[in-house]
Amino acid sequence: MSSELIKKYFRYNRLPHIWCPGCGHGIILRSVVEAIDELGYSKDEVCVVSGIGCSSRAPGYLDFNTLHTTHGRALAFATGIKMANPNLKVIVITGDGDCTAIGGNHLIHAARRNIDITTIVFNNNIYGMTGGQYSPTTPQGEKGTTAPYGNIDKNFDLCELAKAAGATYVGRSTAYHAKLINKLVKAGMQNKGFSFIETVSVCPTYYGRKNKKGNAVNMMKFLKDNAVNVKAARALNDEQLKGKFLIGELYKSVEPEYTDEYKKIINSFQKER
Amino acid sequence: MEKKVKLMQGNEACVEGAIAAGMRFFAGYPITPSTEIAEFSAQKLPRVGGKFIQMEDEIASMAAIIGASLTGLKSMTATSGPGFSLKQENIGYASIAEVPCVIVNVQRGGPSTGLPTSPAQGDVMQARWGTHGDHPIIALTPSSVRETFDLTVKAFNLSERYRVPVVLLLDEVIAHMREKIEIPSKDEIEIINRKKPKVNIEDYKPYETDDSDLVPAMASYGEGYRFHVTGLVHDETGFPSNSPVVAEKLIRRLIDKIEVNKEDIILYEEYNLEDAEIAIVAYGSTARSAKSAIDMARDEGIKVGLFRPITIWPAADKIIEKLSKRVKTIIVVEMNLGQYVYEIERIASKNCSIKSYGRVNGELITPDEILDKIKEV
Numbered sequence: 001m002s003s004e005l006i007k008k009y010f011r012y013n014r015l016p017h018i019w020c021p022g023c024g025h026g027i028i029l030r031s032v033v034e035a036i037d038e039l040g041y042s043k044d045e046v047c048v049v050s051g052i053g054c055s056s057r058a059p060g061y062l063d064f065n066t067l068h069t070t071h072g073r074a075l076a077f078a079t080g081i082k083m084a085n086p087n088l089k090v091i092v093i094t095g096d097g098d099c100t101a102i103g104g105n106h107l108i109h110a111a112r113r114n115i116d117i118t119t120i121v122f123n124n125n126i127y128g129m130t131g132g133q134y135s136p137t138t139p140q141g142e143k144g145t146t147a148p149y150g151n152i153d154k155n156f157d158l159c160e161l162a163k164a165a166g167a168t169y170v171g172r173s174t175a176y177h178a179k180l181i182n183k184l185v186k187a188g189m190q191n192k193g194f195s196f197i198e199t200v201s202v203c204p205t206y207y208g209r210k211n212k213k214g215n216a217v218n219m220m221k222f223l224k225d226n227a228v229n230v231k232a233a234r235a236l237n238d239e240q241l242k243g244k245f246l247i248g249e250l251y252k253s254v255e256p257e258y259t260d261e262y263k264k265i266i267n268s269f270q271k272e273r
Numbered sequence: 274m275e276k277k278v279k280l281m282q283g284n285e286a287c288v289e290g291a292i293a294a295g296m297r298f299f300a301g302y303p304i305t306p307s308t309e310i311a312e313f314s315a316q317k318l319p320r321v322g323g324k325f326i327q328m329e330d331e332i333a334s335m336a337a338i339i340g341a342s343l344t345g346l347k348s349m350t351a352t353s354g355p356g357f358s359l360k361q362e363n364i365g366y367a368s369i370a371e372v373p374c375v376i377v378n379v380q381r382g383g384p385s386t387g388l389p390t391s392p393a394q395g396d397v398m399q400a401r402w403g404t405h406g407d408h409p410i411i412a413l414t415p416s417s418v419r420e421t422f423d424l425t426v427k428a429f430n431l432s433e434r435y436r437v438p439v440v441l442l443l444d445e446v447i448a449h450m451r452e453k454i455e456i457p458s459k460d461e462i463e464i465i466n467r468k469k470p471k472v473n474i475e476d477y478k479p480y481e482t483d484d485s486d487l488v489p490a491m492a493s494y495g496e497g498y499r500f501h502v503t504g505l506v507h508d509e510t511g512f513p514s515n516s517p518v519v520a521e522k523l524i525r526r527l528i529d530k531i532e533v534n535k536e537d538i539i540l541y542e543e544y545n546l547e548d549a550e551i552a553i554v555a556y557g558s559t560a561r562s563a564k565s566a567i568d569m570a571r572d573e574g575i576k577v578g579l580f581r582p583i584t585i586w587p588a589a590d591k592i593i594e595k596l597s598k599r600v601k602t603i604i605v606v607e608m609n610l611g612q613y614v615y616e617i618e619r620i621a622s623k624n625c626s627i628k629s630y631g632r633v634n635g636e637l638i639t640p641d642e643i644l645d646k647i648k649e650v
Contacts, residue, residue, distance in 0.1 A: 069339075076332065078340060266322055269319055
């Protein structure tokens with residue numbers, strides 16, 4: 001299955017990828033591509049946009065219309081693309097730093113507009129490409145090269161942020177829960193509006209090493225042991241949920257979509273003529 | 274579109290020109306004194322099936338027009354000083370990724386928040402060198418409302434023709450001045466569209482240039498070519514490369530595609546220069562004061578004329594060099610403390626003396642002041 005997917009959707013001559021051994025990004029990317037395949041979209045109608053960072057190299061490996069933009073700005077470029085051609089299925093692949101530090105403003109406003117873009121955050125809790133500085137999702141107290149004495153910044157809950165800003169589909173999965181990523185991406189892409197999917201990845205090279213999390217296998221085991229599906233969580237009490245994080249479909253609603261609303265304005269003038 | 278006569282503001286003429294040129298996407302963020310460009314675009318674009326979006330900031334606006342242009346729509350943004358500074362990183366992106374787009378900068382007093390409602394011409398160097406690295410740019414400077422219309426069309430044409438971001442450098446005077454103008458009919462306006470690929474989908478290389486103009490053909494997202502675009506140094510396939518050979522080749526081609534096509538790009542106006550011993554170099558609204566000063570000086574028998582760069586970047590170096598061999602002195606008059614004068618010095622200082630006259634108090638330079646300066650020489 002994997003090799004068929006690679007043949008069909010990857011730019012084979014662009015491989016091998018730049019990701020470190022043990023990085024979770026490859027697993028996530030496979031699940032994303034599987035989801036696109038299962039939805040049956042043609043390669044020409046899919047457009048994948050990224051910013052800068054480890055995750056943001058993903059579009060280069062994929063045989064779609066692809067755009068690798070400036071740091072933090074993927075959603076702003078993607079907004080231009082979607083507005084200009086609403087027929088394109090626009091996916092943004094971004095990292096935690098890219099999407100929520102330098103790009104935080106674009107995230108909340110894209111969500112507020114409910115523009116039909118599916119944003120997939122590859123969250124490895126660190127700035128990987130620049131060598132391990134703390135990001136907006138690095139847990140308090142943990143270390144990065146710019147937090148040598150422990151990070152005192154409070155970390156974002158990305159899904160709560162997206163939901164509060166107006167995203168109409170919000171979900172979270174992890175590199176360990178690959179099948180769930182597939183399910184969330186499919187649902188997100190079918191949602192007519194802004195969809196936000198956080199995928200918790202692992203960075204053994206920087207985050208793991210710096211914070212003594214063990215090797216890649218241990219880090220994946222951490223995801224397995226600490227992620228609780230939102231449905232299962234309903235049966236658990238606060239004590240049982242302490243230190244855990246929720247995965248699954250976290251929020252869903254139906255709201256007017258941005259390009260549809262603008263189309264109505266254009267159409268009102270066509271009737272006039 | 275039929276020929277019509279209207280009383281119009283520079284900012285409005287810019288939008289009329291843009292729509293006539295085929296603009297169908299505008300993204301912007303309000304900032305004085307460019308705001309009317311966004312307002313008119315919001316009003317007019319949906320009427321012609323185009324799209325307007327007010328983005329969350331200037332950076333996002335620049336990003337959005339690049340995205341829209343890659344999808345095939347002619348795109349523009351408009352801003353003023355501080356906003357122009359914010360856009361610079363993505364202007365560099367448009368340069369290296371060769372994405373056609375137009376950026377209007379209605380200059381105001383600076384630096385920083387400066388004088389929001391007062392005119393200045395302080396962004397001349399920023400227009401050329403605002404972003405990092407070596408890169409091409411074209412910048413045009415109108416001196417009237419009608420010319421703002423014409424140069425906006427020209428800005429789109431040059432941008433599409435050479436796949437380069439084009440800056441329309443207005444000043445607040447031209448942007449807010451109202452003049453009676455005749456808008457040309459549709460068949461009087463020349464429209465240039467980007468070169469589309471003719472090769473099979475599997476043979477398309479987005480940055481391959483066969484033609485001597487050094488400009489690659491450009492597909493749009495969704496058309497079936499499925500190409501990759503990046504701000505990283507890339508080879509002809511569009512994919513990143515660290516090779517020094519590839520880097521040098523790409524950056525040199527970007528610069529050369531403007532250099533080799535300079536004759537098509539450079540526009541200028543000469544006024545009373547035939548027998549002139551003194552030449553004034555002025556652009557934008559300052560050129561209007563300079564013309565009056567020249568008329569006054571001529572009445573007193575002083576042989577002075579005007580060279581008005583319309584394409585301010587790239588500079589009309591060959592023409593200015595020739596001029597510098599004919600005159601004794603060039604006076605560069607600009608609403609800054611000396612910016613374009615550096616370019617004139619570079620080109621002409623070996624042939625004639627060069628003087629700079631400028632002001633930065635948010636007020637126009639008057640004909641009398643220029644006349645005094647002429648008399649000093």
